[in-house]
Amino acid sequence: xxxxxxxxxxxxxxxxxxxxxxxxxxxxxxxxxxxxxxxxxxxxxxxxxxxxxxxxxxxxxxxxxxxxxxxxxxxxxxxxxxxxxxxxxxxxxxxxxxxxxxxxxxxxxxxxxxxxxxxxxxxxxxxxxxxxxxxxxxxxxxxxxxxxxxxxxxxxxxxxxxxxxxxxxxxxxxxxxxxxxxxxxxxxxxxxxxxxxxxxxxxxxxxxxxxxxxxxxxxxxxx
Numbered sequence: 001x002x003x004x005x006x007x008x009x010x011x012x013x014x015x016x017x018x019x020x021x022x023x024x025x026x027x028x029x030x031x032x033x034x035x036x037x038x039x040x041x042x043x044x045x046x047x048x049x050x051x052x053x054x055x056x057x058x059x060x061x062x063x064x065x066x067x068x069x070x071x072x073x074x075x076x077x078x079x080x081x082x083x084x085x086x087x088x089x090x091x092x093x094x095x096x097x098x099x100x101x102x103x104x105x106x107x108x109x110x111x112x113x114x115x116x117x118x119x120x121x122x123x124x125x126x127x128x129x130x131x132x133x134x135x136x137x138x139x140x141x142x143x144x145x146x147x148x149x150x151x152x153x154x155x156x157x158x159x160x161x162x163x164x165x166x167x168x169x170x171x172x173x174x175x176x177x178x179x180x181x182x183x184x185x186x187x188x189x190x191x192x193x194x195x196x197x198x199x200x201x202x203x204x205x206x207x208x209x210x211x212x213x214x215x216x217x218x219x220x221x222x223x
Contacts, residue, residue, distance in 0.1 A: 005124060008113050009131045011167050012105045016132065019047060020139020021146065026054050028147030037144035041137045045101065049074055050140075076205045080107045087121070094126050101129040108172060184211045 024037045044050055049070045056066050080102050088095050106129050115124035146152060188207035196203040
């Protein structure tokens with residue numbers, strides 16, 4: 001791991017640590033032992049889904065309800081993974097972990113940052129994925145430990161997730177500098193939140209993909 005690889009993950013580091021701490025503190029409000037937050041960070045590793053789990057547990061939801069809700073929320077990762085299958089090379093243990101660790105933030109990094117010329121691409125992406133995962137584990141663990149040791153007001157802590165997405169959006173714009181995908185995403189999310197509020201995220205992603213594919217086909221078929 002070189003300094004450039006570590007530096008490229010700093011935006012995620014500064015988002016995951018406070019966001020993970022917020023999750024850990026909120027999770028402690030449920031009354032579980034602190035290490036359950038760490039286990040969830042290792043095994044589940046899904047920021048928005050883990051925050052959703054807190055709400056579902058507070059509402060007394062069953063395991064089946066939690067499973068279906070998380071499956072719907074994280075179904076967007078299917079499209080992320082499909083777009084990177086070729087980029088990640090042949091299947092092996094590293095590719096399995098790369099697939100497991102493909103969060104929104106990691107996807108943003110591996111699709112906008114090119115590996116150094118002297119680096120193996122799969123090793124480079126593996127290091128980025130592992131670093132991001134470690135940041136999340138550290139944040140969740142710290143938050144859970146603090147929440148179990150002190151009385152903390154957790155109101156508004158989940159805003160860190162929004163702030164992180166804004167930073168990644170800026171990085172994507174600096175790399176792509178093409179307004180069409182951002183315009184389509186804005187319109188799709190606006191339509192989804194008005195008409196399909198309960199499934200806003202999934203619907204907005206599907207709408208964006210459909211419109212982008214139609215725009216691509218139109219461009220290919222145009223004379």
